[in-house]
Amino acid sequence: MSVEKQGKSPEIRELIQSHRSIRKFKNKDISWEIIEDLVESARWAPSSHNVQAYSIIAIQDQETKNKLSELCGNQVYIARCPVFFVFAADFYRHSLVSMKHGTPFEMEETENLIVGAVDTALAAQNFLLTARSYGLGGVMIGGIRNEAEKVAELLDFPKWTVPIMGMCLGYPDQHPWQKPRMVKEAVLHKERYQKDKLEDQMQSYEEITEEYYTNRTNGVKTSGWGKQMSVYLSTPRRPELTSFIKKQGFTLK
Known part of the structure; x- marks a missing residue:
């Protein structure tokens, strides 16, 4: 069966405005053909100067998912989802072409990290929206940055790469309430x-x-959003992340 016939394709507006984070999934595999189509949508996301500074790691191995679940703050749905994806800002490819052409590789500025993070986020959103058109559901995992260095070691990340977000994906086995957004x-x-x-x-x-x-x-x-945000922002968050980012080559000048 072709990719086009495997899933439904609701209107894009409906997909966007009905967003819910899905954390419980049916015991049903996602075909690799669908995964490749999701990546195809990610590949066509907007990219600053066509830099395309991201990579996607698809993880189905149960042991690896278990370890990532621990590293992300013991979020059990990472271990239970059919496939877990890690979206990384990635300038490693760019380092290779710079070396090939004998040009300086100027990565010190904070701008480069921002470009990589934005490219990665746009690709991830395209990926998730396309997944939903197949009847899949998912949740973005910011906790992938809790232990970013250990995640990088586990997944064999080279220099010039930083995990930006994770994504649990599968066929939904829940229909949670939709959180109200800012007016x-x-x-x-x-x-x-x-x-x-x-x-x-x-x-x-x-x-x-x-x-x-x-x-x-x-x-x-x-408590409402404001009270929750005041608590959320009252303590430092992932202070060790900056040192890891610098270790990866982004000195943030």
């Missing part, structure tokens, strides 16, 4: 950044998210 008025600014009504708009979102979490958890969790 549109606080996101869309006309002509300039408009601060005047921002606090009121954020308060509106706070009330929406308080109600959402209260209903979803039957009152166990009642």
Whole structure:
């Protein structure tokens, strides 16, 4: 059966606006043909200056998934999903062509890391949207950066590569609630950044998210987005990541 006939293809707008993170999957394999088609969509994501500074590692080996689950903060769905993907910012290929052509390889600036991270994120989003058109579901895993150096060692990453995000993927075995997003008025600014009504708009979102979490958890969790973010950002996050990134060649000048 051709790739085109293996899955459904809902409207792209519907796919985007119905996003949910899926963490529970059916015991059903994803064909390699589908995986290759997902990569094809990733390959056609926008890329700054056509740098294409990313790579995708597909992991089906159970032992490797178990180890990655531990390294990502014991997120059990990594071990349980049919395939786990690691999306990495990757300038290793670029180092090879620079060497081949005898040109300097200037990677010190922070700009290069940003380009790699953006390229990787755009590719990952294309990948996930295409996966959903096949009836698959997934969740992005920022925890791949918890122990970035150990992840790199486990997956044999060369210099000039940094894991940016992981992705669990499979056929959904749940239909979770959809989390409300920031109110549109606080996101869309006309002509300039408009601060005047921002606090009121954020308060509106706070009330929406308080109600959402209260209903979803039957009152166990009642704090809204603002309160959660204030706690989330109150302590340093992954301070060792910077030293690993520098070790990989990105000195962030």
